[in-house]
Amino acid sequence: MTALNERKQKILHAVVTDYIVTAEPVGSRTVSRRYHTDLSAATIRNEMADLEELGYLTQPHTSAGRIPSQQGYRFYVDSLMGVAPLAPEEEKYLSGVYLQLRKMKEIDQIIQHTAKALSLITNYTSLVLGPQLRRSTLKQLHLVPLSEERALVVLITDTGFIKNKIIELPQALNEDELSRIVGYLNEQLAGKSIELLSAAQLKQLRSELFHKMDLLEQMLLLLDESSSESESRVFLGGTSNILNQPEFKDLEKVKHLLALFEEGERLSFMLETTMDGVSIRIGTENRLSEMNECSLVTATYMLHDRPVGAIGVLGPTRMEYAKVVTVIEKISNKLNHLLDVL
Amino acid sequence: MTALNERKQKILHAVVTDYIVTAEPVGSRTVSRRYHTDLSAATIRNEMADLEELGYLTQPHTSAGRIPSQQGYRFYVDSLMGVAPLAPEEEKYLSGVYLQLRKMKEIDQIIQHTAKALSLITNYTSLVLGPQLRRSTLKQLHLVPLSEERALVVLITDTGFIKNKIIELPQALNEDELSRIVGYLNEQLAGKSIELLSAAQLKQLRSELFHKMDLLEQMLLLLDESSSESESRVFLGGTSNILNQPEFKDLEKVKHLLALFEEGERLSFMLETTMDGVSIRIGTENRLSEMNECSLVTATYMLHDRPVGAIGVLGPTRMEYAKVVTVIEKISNKLNHLLDVL
DNA sequence: TTTAGCACTCTAAACTTACGAGTGCTAAAC
DNA sequence: GTTTAGCACTCGTAAGTTTAGAGTGCTAAA
Known part of the structure; x- marks a missing residue:
């Protein structure tokens, strides 16, 4: 796989970020106008053709714009995306939640509220794996x-x-x-x-x-x-959020996901497998076939310097990775602090 | 409200049962052919016009068949529907489940498996309210x-x-x-x-x-x-089943329901309100606006002759009431026996 | 190497048409 | 008086047709 020159990277970045917000295939004109004024659409066009050949972009059909392929997202996540700071009100909301939680020592409540906050702030579905016995x-x-x-x-x-x-x-x-x-x-x-x-x-x-x-x-x-494994204490938040995503207008896909949500065993398996730092699994990188069009961002949380559980955000592959990563890091941190006192 | 003569009742019964299985508006021809050979379509037509006037049936549009109104379902449930026996394999399945459960004394497991069995056998969504402190x-x-x-x-x-x-x-x-x-x-x-x-x-x-x-x-x-109320221990089963119902092809409705499913408080309220025998609430008889197109069949279960919790089945108003009632009665009985030993 | 220009492709939306299931009414039959 | 056959009419759905526009790839000039 050839390394991408800077210009290709910029263009890929533009396509990914634009597609993430619009959910519409991105055309060369859009990239030229909105992101990279000093190049013409035609030039972009050539570069995009290259990027497609290299496997980073795909075309839904011949005369449409491009959308990122799984490989494209992977490159974006690994090398392109920066850090998305949270809006002040989001920060405030989170601080408020964990200030409240400091009062209740019930682990279940902490977990449940964490799931809720996570889904509320990301607008995706959240999974939280309670401390594993x-x-x-x-x-x-x-x-x-x-x-x-x-x-x-x-x-x-x-x-x-x-x-x-x-x-x-x-x-x-x-x-x-x-x-x-x-x-x-x-x-x-x-x-x-x-x-x-x-x-x-x-x-x-x-x-x-x-x-x-x-x-x-x-x-x-x-x-x-x-x-034993039988303790599959996974809490979900914002399950209805998946219905906001245009990629899930197809009821069949939703049905499979919803059914998956009821299988605590398999969910907790997903969360358990990555047990350090923030992990991002895109599309088929998730082993479960139901999640082939989803991405899962997870992180562990610690108690006494040992990872005991995990939190995760599940969304379409077209996910706001930068923001989600920030949120996940922040919340797992807060969780760590909260549990330390416990 | 005039009492319905026997013929009208028979026709209403036919329309309701047919609509329950087909989910399609029922025409006079269908009733005449499939349920009541000794009357012509034209006669049925007249009767159905009457039934509409009386409020038991409605027409989705001028030249379609009839579907039961809420009042129609109510009459069906109160006076028309008989008892639907379970298929032998269903009986067997249930017995198996509760034989298994006899071994595990963990109340949470009992509740959770009950929810699962309830949704599996009815193909609707099930709600189970754990024993209330x-x-x-x-x-x-x-x-x-x-x-x-x-x-x-x-x-x-x-x-x-x-x-x-x-x-x-x-x-x-x-x-x-x-x-x-x-x-x-x-x-x-x-x-x-x-x-x-x-x-x-x-x-x-x-x-x-x-x-x-x-x-x-x-x-x-x-x-x-x-x-206090805060303990809202409601377990759900078969949430994805609602997507099998044609009335929920509209994503908006599904979204509202899914969101409701996350609000334990409101759900448990629904289950708590009816605290004796089997209760059927149809459409707007449920107080929650999200459930205006749903029916909820509930029953309580007992411990030491006192009702301590409830089980319920949630489906579209076009629900297999007879079967659901049988299942609910059977399961709440099994639950009673199971808890008695506890 | 970049860009303007242009012919070509393909989807999605808008519009048209045709079909058929079902109705209500009328008038005849029982 | 009740039931039924017949028929014109309604209306929604599904299947075609048309059109608009966004986007492409290629060529040739800058």
Whole structure:
């Protein structure tokens, strides 16, 4: 792939940015007039023909303007686009949201409001992956007796996540024994990453406490569940925003996307795969076929310097990448700060 | 409003059922041929003109067939429609789902799977309102010390619902005092309906324990939150199903509905308002303007003979009412049985 | 190397036409 | 008096037709 000279880059930049706002194929005349006054339309025309040959632009049909190809967007995102600052009122809005959130410590609320803010400010659909149990560290394990036969296991992580489960007690146990077991488990497990609680380690524990099998099994089951994938806590915001995009006037595409939105598993997979910095996946770079005409911008957020979750914005490939990246960075930062205090 | 003679009722029935499956205006010829061979099209025509005059049918335009008006659907639902039995494979599917669910005691999973089953079997969008804290009875209140300054309050209801909240401890308290307070609160509150924990009662508690203000305030706050509306736990299933309905080929309508789907508050309001038996609300009978072209069939489900939540199916006014009612009844029953064991 | 000019292409929108399903009315039949 | 056949009329949809205009590629001159 030949490197693009500066002029071609400028023209590509013009086509991409214009198409992003207008959603209409961009003609040589438009580029010449609106972006690059010192060249004639004819010259632009030649360059655009070259850019098409090189794979950066395509023509919907013979006598229409050009639109960026996936490769075109990729080049734009990698080398061309600058930083789009937020409007003052957008900044203000975000600050307001996170000032509010500082008061409520419920992680679910934080996540949900983040999804809402993200979609509101970008006008796209937002996805937020809640702190993954798997990526958290066990802080404390508690056993709250409920009755003779039942107890509540409370699992608390450093991410502030709390998971409950009711278990059946073997009747043979008295209170002392119980608290001894719990104490022992805490000793052994506290501070360990839930993901890294390897099968081996759990197995060892199992054998160490083999005489209290029943009880232990149940508590360990909770851990197993926690470290498994099944926890797909993805929150969406602004799902109706996709309908604002002209590329989704086709109901079939919308239907597929909406159906995808209900599949938490697959969504969280999309968000989990990129686990550092801001990532942009364009069109078919997303593995899911439903998203072949979409782009997904994601970033992770941290707790204690470890990535524990992710936020993302889903829009058409014709997306305002620069702005979205700014917003994503800003929000993931705010989220980091917010969680640090937690 | 004149009562309809039997023939008119038969014709109205024919028009409604035909329109429900075809989504096309129904002509006199169709009724005569497909439903009522012993009368000519001309006769049907006259009757249909009458039915229109009476407000049960409308014409989209002068020379088209008739479609049921809202009043027409209402009459159909109240007096005409019979009981639609489920297909054996549908029965089997439902039994399978609830056999599975019997194993997992997590209320959230039960709710979510119910939503999924409901939408899958009806091909409409389903709404499920989780057990309302407000409608539950307090079973136990626990305080789990986390550190010097923090503790976890665990609130357990008879509906199996568990709510956690982290509170800050006033340092002046030692463990004994804590457990005494918690013991006292349990004594006072256990078995009480959370909704009926009146402001007065809470106030009394506040004064009784006024010297431990700080701590108490925080625990009572949890109760306040629980009894307030803010808990809008509505789960949706099959949101993409609305796009299968020809009446929603218009993107604007879909957009409004999708946006509504994100407003948990308003949705749960819709479900809460009908709190006994199966209720059918057609078109503008729903208060929300977004739902003026939809029908909502809802039913409550019970725990210990008290309604604690609701399930619902949302579709176009041209809905398979008979089948939906059967499904809703069946599922709410299964849910009742499932929760009884809990 | 750039640009003006021009013939050519192709879509989208506007307009026309044709078809057919369905109606309401009238007058005859039961 | 009720039912039905017949018929002229309405109106929306779908299928063609036309037109306008935006944009292109190519050629030849600057």
